[in-house]
Amino acid sequence: MQFMVIEHFVNGARPIYERFERDGRLMPEGLEFVASYVTADLTRCFQVMECEDITLLQAWVANWEDLADFEIVPVVAGSRVGDAVRARE
Incomplete structure (x- = not known):
């Protein structure tokens, strides 16, 4: 399952990127990074993450929650939505 993770940096981007450069993504095995986008x-930061076990995503967030507030939204590719909409009719 994919998730859109919206990170709101608590003290700006610098602390986030300092930790990232020092320690990497700090992701548990089984959690996959798909893509990220940072606002101007x-x-x-908007990140797409993928995992089958939500506790892996929770463990990852715990490594960063001192530097960012997180909003996590399960998402599906837009190309797949048509099938779901038709199934409801």
Whole structure:
């Protein structure tokens, strides 16, 4: 399952990137990074993550929650939504 993770940087981007450069993504085995995008004002990051066990995502967030507030939304590719919509009709 894929998740859109929206990180709101608590004290700006610098502490996040310092830890990232020092320690890497700090992801548990089984959690996969798909892509990330940072806003132009460097206050938020949008990451697509993938895992089958939600506790892996929770463990990853625990490694960063002192530097960012997280919003996590399960998502599906837009190309797959048509099938779900048709199935409801």
